[in-house]
Amino acid sequence: MVEVSQGEVLVVGAGIGGLSTAIALRNVGYDVNVVEIRPTYLGQSAFRLNIPRDPEIDRIILQNDPKGMAGFVPIGPDLAYIFYNTTWDKDVRLDRNDLAEVLREHLAPFGGPAGRVRDKYVDDPSRIMFHPEEWLIAPPPWHSGRIVLIGDAVHAVTPHLGQGAAQAIEDGVVLAECLAYHDGHEEAFRAYAERRYERCRLIVESSVRIGEWEMDPAGNGDFDHAGLTQHVLEAMVQPI
Numbered sequence: 001m002v003e004v005s006q007g008e009v010l011v012v013g014a015g016i017g018g019l020s021t022a023i024a025l026r027n028v029g030y031d032v033n034v035v036e037i038r039p040t041y042l043g044q045s046a047f048r049l050n051i052p053r054d055p056e057i058d059r060i061i062l063q064n065d066p067k068g069m070a071g072f073v074p075i076g077p078d079l080a081y082i083f084y085n086t087t088w089d090k091d092v093r094l095d096r097n098d099l100a101e102v103l104r105e106h107l108a109p110f111g112g113p114a115g116r117v118r119d120k121y122v123d124d125p126s127r128i129m130f131h132p133e134e135w136l137i138a139p140p141p142w143h144s145g146r147i148v149l150i151g152d153a154v155h156a157v158t159p160h161l162g163q164g165a166a167q168a169i170e171d172g173v174v175l176a177e178c179l180a181y182h183d184g185h186e187e188a189f190r191a192y193a194e195r196r197y198e199r200c201r202l203i204v205e206s207s208v209r210i211g212e213w214e215m216d217p218a219g220n221g222d223f224d225h226a227g228l229t230q231h232v233l234e235a236m237v238q239p240i
């Protein structure tokens with residue numbers, strides 16, 4: 001068990017399961033206020049698969065069909081990943097062994113890069129990940145006593161802007177700065193959440209908006225996907 005003594009703080013980055021961590025800490029005697037903010041399921045789930053980076057994947061590429069959005073993201077000189085976001089009833093469970101077959105079925109209507117990747121690389125179910133897309137944005141405070149939350153525990157984001165991990169890292173940087181430049185931990189924790197909240201809220205809410213559009217393009221005919229993405233990326237290059 002972790003002991004938090006005078007002069008120390010406990011930084012908890014327990015992901016979207018942060019609530020259960022908070023409850024566990026309270027159960028073993030820490031003075032933790034548990035604010036129950038449950039994640040919301042967007043209505044989409046995502047397939048993910050790392051693939052060799054073929055020359056045509058020279059940037060982020062998106063390809064949609066009426067049932068979902070396929071995309072390619074370069075992540076290294078020789079490595080990329082394909083994702084496929086699709087509307088999914090959360091209660092429908094997938095057997096891990098069926099992942100390749102189900103992903104191939106979903107990608108069946110695609111030509112272009114998605115069709116080529118389907119035929120070349122979607123064969124081994126153990127290499128495919130399948131996750132529900134959930135979100136939450138907790139209003140500050142993000143601390144209780146000497147315990148402070150970072151990352152998905154306070155701002156879980158759907159993957160539509162590829163910014164969730166970046167936000168968790170930024171939290172760490174800002175929190176370290178606040179602890180260095182403020183006298184007491186309470187003041188530092190408050191300053192940290194104040195600096196982070198609006199930026200994280202923009203990412204969370206914009207990602208949800210893009211997901212809603214992906215699930216129902218016809219019903220969101222006036223949605224400006226490129227414009228919103230541009231707006232968020234311009235905000236993300238501002239100092240934190």
Ligand SMILES: Cc1cc2nc3c(=O)[nH]c(=O)nc-3n(C[C@H](O)[C@H](O)[C@H](O)COP(=O)(O)OP(=O)(O)OC[C@H]3O[C@@H](n4cnc5c(N)ncnc54)[C@H](O)[C@@H]3O)c2cc1C
Binds near residue numbers: 167
């Ligand atoms: C399908 C999908 C695709 C995504 N794609 C992208 C992307 O392309 N780019 C991007 O930037 N972000 C992406 N994200 C978001 C990104 O994964 C998260 O925002 C990021 O991982 C959050 O980091 P974290 O450290 O807060 O939480 P996590 O990465 O969830 O880490 C929390 C860790 O805490 C551990 N833990 C939990 N409870 C306890 C406990 N009680 N004791 C000990 N350990 C505990 C967990 O096991 C876990 O290892 C995606 C998310 C999803 C669901």
